[in-house]
Amino acid sequence: xxxxxxxxxxxxxxxxxxxxxxxxxxxxxxxxxxxxxxxxxxxxxxxxxxxxxxxxxxxxxxxxxxxxxxxxxxxxxxxxxxxxxxxxxxxxxxxxxxxxxxxxxxxxxxxxxxxxxxxxxxxxxxxxxxxxxxxxxxxxxxxxxxxxxxxxxxxxxxxxxxxxxxxxxxxxxxxxxxxxxxxxxxxxxxxxxxxxxxxxxxxxxxxxxxxxxxxxxxxxxxxxxxxxxxxxxxxxxxxxxxxxxxxxxxxxxxxxxxxxxxxxxxxxxxxxxxxxxxxxxxxxxxxxxxxxxxxxxxxxxxxxxxxxxxxxxxxxxxxxxxxxxxx
Amino acid sequence: xxxxxxxxxxxxxxxxxxxxxxxxxxxxxxxxxxxxxxxxxxxxxxxxxxxxxxxxxxxxxxxxxxxxxxxxxxxxxxxxxxxxxxxxxxxxxxxxxxxxxxxxxxxxxxxxxxxxxxxxxxxxxxxxxxxxxxxxxxxxxxxxxxxxxxxxxxxxxxxxxxxxxxxxxxxxxxxxxxxxxxxxxxxxxxxxxxxxxxxxxxxxxxxxxxxxxxxxxxxxxxxxxxxxxxxxxxxxxxxxxxxxxxxxxxxxxxxxxxxxxxxxxxxxxxxxxxxxxxxxxxxxxxxxxxxxxxxxxxxxxxxxxxxxxxxxxxxxxxxxxxxxxxxxxxxxxxxxxxxxxxxxxxx
Numbered sequence: 001x002x003x004x005x006x007x008x009x010x011x012x013x014x015x016x017x018x019x020x021x022x023x024x025x026x027x028x029x030x031x032x033x034x035x036x037x038x039x040x041x042x043x044x045x046x047x048x049x050x051x052x053x054x055x056x057x058x059x060x061x062x063x064x065x066x067x068x069x070x071x072x073x074x075x076x077x078x079x080x081x082x083x084x085x086x087x088x089x090x091x092x093x094x095x096x097x098x099x100x101x102x103x104x105x106x107x108x109x110x111x112x113x114x115x116x117x118x119x120x121x122x123x124x125x126x127x128x129x130x131x132x133x134x135x136x137x138x139x140x141x142x143x144x145x146x147x148x149x150x151x152x153x154x155x156x157x158x159x160x161x162x163x164x165x166x167x168x169x170x171x172x173x174x175x176x177x178x179x180x181x182x183x184x185x186x187x188x189x190x191x192x193x194x195x196x197x198x199x200x201x202x203x204x205x206x207x208x209x210x211x212x213x214x215x216x217x218x219x220x221x222x223x224x225x226x227x228x229x230x231x232x233x234x235x236x237x238x239x240x241x242x243x244x245x246x247x248x249x250x251x252x253x254x255x256x257x258x259x260x261x262x263x264x265x266x267x268x269x270x271x272x273x274x275x276x277x278x279x280x281x282x283x284x285x286x287x288x289x290x291x292x293x294x295x296x297x298x299x300x301x302x303x304x305x306x307x308x309x310x311x312x313x314x315x316x317x318x319x320x321x322x323x324x325x326x327x
Numbered sequence: 328x329x330x331x332x333x334x335x336x337x338x339x340x341x342x343x344x345x346x347x348x349x350x351x352x353x354x355x356x357x358x359x360x361x362x363x364x365x366x367x368x369x370x371x372x373x374x375x376x377x378x379x380x381x382x383x384x385x386x387x388x389x390x391x392x393x394x395x396x397x398x399x400x401x402x403x404x405x406x407x408x409x410x411x412x413x414x415x416x417x418x419x420x421x422x423x424x425x426x427x428x429x430x431x432x433x434x435x436x437x438x439x440x441x442x443x444x445x446x447x448x449x450x451x452x453x454x455x456x457x458x459x460x461x462x463x464x465x466x467x468x469x470x471x472x473x474x475x476x477x478x479x480x481x482x483x484x485x486x487x488x489x490x491x492x493x494x495x496x497x498x499x500x501x502x503x504x505x506x507x508x509x510x511x512x513x514x515x516x517x518x519x520x521x522x523x524x525x526x527x528x529x530x531x532x533x534x535x536x537x538x539x540x541x542x543x544x545x546x547x548x549x550x551x552x553x554x555x556x557x558x559x560x561x562x563x564x565x566x567x568x569x570x571x572x573x574x575x576x577x578x579x580x581x582x583x584x585x586x587x588x589x590x591x592x593x594x595x596x597x598x599x600x601x602x603x604x605x606x607x608x609x610x611x612x613x614x615x616x617x618x619x620x621x622x623x624x625x626x627x628x629x630x631x632x633x634x635x636x637x638x639x640x641x642x643x644x645x646x647x648x649x650x651x652x653x654x655x656x657x658x659x660x661x662x663x664x665x666x667x668x669x670x671x672x673x674x
Contacts, residue, residue, distance in 0.1 A: 069461070116657065121668070123611050125405070125461070126660040129598060133653025140646045253407075253465060266459045298476040305470030309452065312462050320457075 012274065015263030015315065019278040026285055034292045044170055046288045048159040048238045051172035052077070052231035053251070054280035057258045058176075058183045059110075059224025061276045064259055065187075066220050067200040067268025068117060068124035073228055073255055075135030076109045077248030080232035082139055085148040085243045088155070088236075095154050103229035109135060110225015114218035132252070140245065148243040151236060158237035172234040176277070179227075183273045196220065200268025257304050258283055261311045282307065341666045344608030348623035355627060359634035368637040378509035379498060380633035382581070385514040386413075386574045388625040390600035391607065392526045393567035393574075395621050397460065398604055399530075400563040401543035401613025407464040408449060409571045410597045411471035413590030416442040416575035418475050421484030421585025428488075439572040445471060446568015450561035468597070476587045485584035493583040518577050522570065527618040529566075539563060544614030602652055603628060606659040628652065 030037040037043075056073050063070050084102040087093045093101070109131075116127045156163050159170040166174065187193035195216050198206040207213045235247060262279035264271025286307070287300040330338070340347045356377070363372040370376070390409050397404045419441045424434035445467070452463035498510035530536035538559045542549040550556050574596075579585045590596045607624035609616030631651055636644040 116661075120661050120664055122660040122664040126605055126611055127657060129601060129605075130653045130657035130660065132598070133602075133649045133656065137646055137649040137653065140642075140649070145642060253468070256465060257469070260462055260465070266462050296477050296481070298473050298481075301469040301473035302477075305466040305468070305473065308462060308466035308469070309458075312458060312466075313452075313456060316457050 013263055013272060014318075015311070016272065016275050016278055018314075019262065019275065019282060019311075023278065023282050023285060026282070026289065030285075030289045030292065037289070037292055040168055042288070042292070044165070044168070045238075046284055047173040048170045048234070049287075050281050050284040051159070051170070051176045052234045052238075053254050053258055053284065054277045055176045055179065055227050055231045055234065056224065056251070056255045057262070057276035057280050058180055058273050059220070059227040060255045060259050061262070061264050061271050061273045062183070062187070062196055062220045063124070063224055064256075064264050064266060065196045065200045065268060065271045066217055067203065068217065068220065069256070069266070070113060070128045070221060070224055071125060071252045071256070072109075072113060072128040072132040072135055073224065074248045074250060074252040075132045075139060076106060076225060076228045077232050077235060077251050078139035078245075079109060079135050079142065080105045080229045081235050081243060081247050082142045082148060084232060085151050085236055086142065088151055089148060092152070093154075095157060098154060099230070099233055102232045103226050106225040106227070106229025106232065107222060108225070110222045110228065111218075113225065114221035117221060118214040118218040139248070143245050147245070149241065151241045151243060153241075155233050155237035158234050160237055164237065172237065175230075176234075180273050180277045187273065192216075197269055200265075200270070202269075254283065254304075255280075257308055261307050263311065263315060265315075279311075338670060341662065342670045344620045345617070345623060347662075348607070348620065348627055352623065352627050352630065355631050355634065359630075359637070362634075362638065368634075369640060370637050372634055372637055375509040376633065376637075377630055378511055380629055381515055382498075382512040383632065384625050384629045385512070385519045385577050386581075386596065387599060387603060387629065388519055388622055389522050389570050389574050389577070390596055391603035391621045391625055392522060392618065393570040394597075394600045394604040395607070395609055395616050395618065396526070396530075396539070396563045396570075397567045398601075398609050398611060399539050399543045399613055399616050400560045401546055402453075402460070402560070403611075404453070404460045404543070404560070404563065404613055405464065405601065405611075406446075406449060406564065406567050407461065407597050408445070408468040408471055409567065409574075409600055410590035410595040411468045411475065412442050412445045412568055412571035413575045413578055413596055414475035414587055415445065415471045415478070416572040417579050417585045417589050418478050418484070418587055420576055420579055421479070421489060424492075425484045425486040425489040425585060435573075435576050438576055439569050442572020442575060443565050443569040446565045446571065447561070449568065450564030453564060454557045454561040468591075472591050475591075479587060481587060483584045483586045489579060489585060490583045492580040494580075514577055514580070518573060522573065523618060523622060526566075526570075530618060535559065535562070540614055542614075599628070599652065602656045605663070606655060608663070610663065628655070631655070 027038070060070060060073065080102045083105050084098050087101055088098055113128055113131055116131070117124045120127060153160065157171060158164055159172040164171050187196065195206065195211045198209065198211055199213055199216055203213055236243065258279035259276045260266060261282060262272065262275025262277070264275060283304055286303045287297065290300040290303070291297050340350065359368070359372040362368055393409055394406060397406045416438050420434055420438040423429040423437050424431060429437070449464050449467055452458040453460045498512050500510050501508060530539065538554050541552070541554060542556050542559050546556050578589045582589065603624045604616065604621055605611065606627070607616065607620030609620065632648050635647050635651060639647050
């Protein structure tokens, strides 16, 4: 047995290769059927829309690798974006302050989740179902009644118009890609990163091996919160000058779908942020394709459902085959 | 070993979820009665109002019982798709009763069976293929939600027969002693009570119920004991789908319209249903939970929500309901955790 190969998982999993292939085929098919698809005017919005889901997906992947889950990110996005939007409109803060505010707010919400989950010793899904309600309440209270109007273009740097692009690539997407690669490197090549996998594989064994389990778990939710904050800036930046109360609604399920399609095991212990990134890109490509073909936009949810079943089903069958070989 | 009275009361409150819920319900009702007497509420909080509010308990308790069944089945059992099934089955009911002119009983049976079919897909994925329930029902949540919206081109169905269905959510005076007690919403008798009794009988008086608790507690032991583990778990999802189908009928009646987003709009129906189940003492790890706990948890939430609506004006009421739901859920979950460590579990 080759020792080194056993320690590190392969740099790119078969799931990621398959996803890349599926996205390529999808893009090719869309390019053939609707010539307008492969133009900057169509691809750029797709990348901008992918960014927040993929970015929150980085945190969600880490959370799920530890064996947890966070269904409160939709509510958290709402809180961070309305807070930041209000700061932009009413206090007329600059770009830096707005980003700091959003990230700090997200961090606080993530900390609340992390503390309750790491120290309350209750399964994460229950706690985050609870905090999802609390965050929604908080978001709606900050909204007051109605919408936030007249948001200035302060955050345009992240993706709106030419100011938001370098070499044609929207900054939100660029930042997301960079952070994804950084997280991939961290999870794979540092002891701290691999602790997350150890916890998801067997928390008890990890504790006995000297991993500070609670602190790591708290960190996972905190990181998710911080990324939610940054993602909220992307959300404000991609929108028009109005923010309404549906912001963030259903995003938790979209992010979890991207993570699962990307090949991360919901049981914990196994997963990759690169897969999540591709999963988010795939989901958004489908949504974009469905509208470009002139179908009802809600039909894309049906495809997302089918993709989840196919992606996870293939993984289950592979695992079963592996188990049979090892017997 | 002797136990002081205080310690004993605390142990009963913490280990007997029904006792805790009863105390909380009394606390909630008394609080709002006192507030009402002090003139702090926008409308009277009395027995009539509490009785009328029970109409909200019908879908909530039925879906809570659906979650009870799937969570009991263990292995991370949970059903995120119940709200989407309510939407989709509601559209099927809308077509059958509102457009094709089927008789009511036939349309209800069709809708329940359709819900069971949706549940069967969940059960098949979870039980026979081995999907984690969270993933399988997340996928079908998306699929059913999407189908419900595109099936009638985003349009609700509210033809004449559907509009007249509103009568099933009206309140009626009970026979014999009805004049002495508040009128009760009809749905309590036509849908909720039969469901509660049926699920209770299923869980407490049938072999199936024993098996479900057994596999939920430890499915490996169940398999070695010769239990049909897969079949038992599969059926839990089918029953959950069936209940969601019945809730679809109730929901169509309440809205007087088959709405494609009925079960998924806003926060959706799955989230409150899971909350009710957990609050009712159902252990998310499976194998522990009772019908009475779910019913009492529903009453607590319904009467709490009803009071909050009177304590705040306009939109604020529904916002504070979110706060209450979230706070109560976290409280109940932390309590479950504490009870598990201290007394070895809740019953």
